[in-house]
């Protein structure tokens with residue numbers, strides 16, 4: 001069975017490799033990721049993961065297609081992927097000293113077009129960030145393109161007091177749920 005990873009994220013490919021799975025091809029979906037009006041974070045993550053999967057599955061008939069979406073949320077608010085320094089500073093100001101959620105949704109579509117979905121709901125708590133800590137983090141550039149303006153796999157780990165949930169999910173691909181779906185689809189046997 002061919003496995004297609006529907007993601008441009010090198011992190012997702014590396015994470016998949018961590019559980020011994022190497023996709024036959026990588027084909028990013030590149031869809032519009034604008035949240036709908038009043039869309040809640042969990043529903044948004046699930047919808048975007050599913051849309052990425054459906055888009056890519058149409059290009060690979062008969063293959064298994066794995067897609068995902070990772071969202072950082074404070075209450076009902078979905079934080080953007082930080083593209084500018086101003087975005088990243090606004091995210092860090094919001095995350096400083098308080099808990100937030102990281103929702104990581106995955107979809108696996110099998111060769112018959114049957115879609116399976118999982119959502120991993122995680123909590124991350126940053127320390128109260130001092131101005132020099134924020135400035136140093138901004139200078140690192142690690143926030144660029146990251147949901148919520150940080151990446152737990154880098155320097156931000158030194159600023160995070162607690163996580164409740166799955167480290168792989170916070171990075172972008174919940175490996176427990178991924179393995180479960182790959183087993184359910186008959187791709188992995190053990």
Ligand SMILES: Cc1cn([C@H]2C[C@H](O)[C@@H](COP(=O)(O)OP(=O)(O)OP(=O)(O)O)O2)c(=O)[nH]c1=O
Pocket residue numbers: 006007008009011012028029030068069070071072081102145146147148150151152153170171172
């Ligand atoms: C919170 C957090 C997010 N991120 C990243 C993972 C994702 O790249 C990004 C969330 O955006 P996504 O839309 O989930 O993924 P992507 O745009 O990188 O790739 P694709 O849509 O093609 O699958 O934020 C981290 O790397 N570390 C973290 O701790």
